[in-house]
Amino acid sequence: MLMRPGAPASEQTDGAAAESPDEQLHRDLLAQAPDAVDTLVHRYGARIFRLALRITGSPEDAQEVSQDVLLNIVRKIGTFKGESALGSWIYRITANAAYEKLRSRRGKDEISWEVLLPSFDADGHLLDSGRDWTQSAEDPAIQAEVRRRLKEAVESLPADYRTAFVLHDMEGLSNPEIAEMLGISLPAVKSRVHRSRLFLRQRLQEYVGRD
Template identity: 60%
Template sequence: MSAPQAEAMAEPEKQVPTGTVRVDRDAALVAGLRRGDEDATEHLLDTYGDRVYRLAIRITGNEQDAEEVVQDALWTAARKIDTFKGESAFGSWVYRITANAAYQKLRTRKSRRQEVSWDALSPGVDEQRPYIEPVADWSGKVEEPALQTELRTVLTTAINDLPTDYRTAFLMHDVEGLSNPEIAETLHISLPAVKSRVHRSRLFLRERLARYLEAA
């Protein structure tokens, strides 16, 4: 058999799924953190620093607070690594720690100023409306680039106007993709409370964006 024929009959190289690579890397990272390796702590920052910062800045809306949240969250993740049981993805566990730290930061800030209540913010919102799709699904309804840019700006402002409790639950669910049970565990609230906050947030945001979505 010639060399070309042998190569042709050789088993093709298997492509390793990206998710599998992520799991393997996280497993190695967790093992290193449990051993107390200094390199593992640095790797935790390199791997998740930017991601948890994005979540923190979305929830807090403040760069300084977000930076403090990142430091607190990653330090907590490294220090409490033995509490990670592997029942969910390591990344989801880190996000929950981050969301909780950001939420506590917001609540501390809220105690220093009077926050607008939900009823005062959206007296006209009909909570009995049926299921509202996630905000991520709305972008495709606006085709003009200029309107898409304006829509994103208005959406960001509207999200920041949500009361702290609602904004946190909404961002964790619709933006970060965490499950209702994960959110309930992080925020120490019931599953119905999570669903209510996410639903009411979507209703409020849809009211704010109504003219863009109706024109689409």
């Protein structure tokens, strides 16, 4: 908001207040203001690390991703056009960086994507144990173990599936948002999330639903 020459101080204050903290941060980063990077780290550092950790599952990788993301934000701030919120732009950069880090260390500890395909019987019907293990999971004595096994199962998902699952079920993004973020089709997002859920359910049934 531009101020009229000689405008009263109250009007100038109101105009300054109209600028959001992120708009101020964007302007400061563009101008290479002395405190801009510190403000960026203070405001977004923890959130960047949290998302990177959820996707990569490794504190070391998450730390590396966080450092790379913060550096890229500073370097590429000029490419941010304000078409979305600054936080959304940073979130997208983080998700993609963590996704690429996860893909780069794809190894023998990661399951094959074929394992996530639904199982069918000879008549073409979807196989499902049908056992309701949720009552057992309510037992406080096994909740910690269930959480541990669920974490291990999520970490064993292939990078493509794990990233979609984390963004959808843990971060709360919509399917269209994930599709745009990862550069994949909407049906692909839905398929990855659905197959991930089936796999995780199967892994939990193997533990909680056993006799």
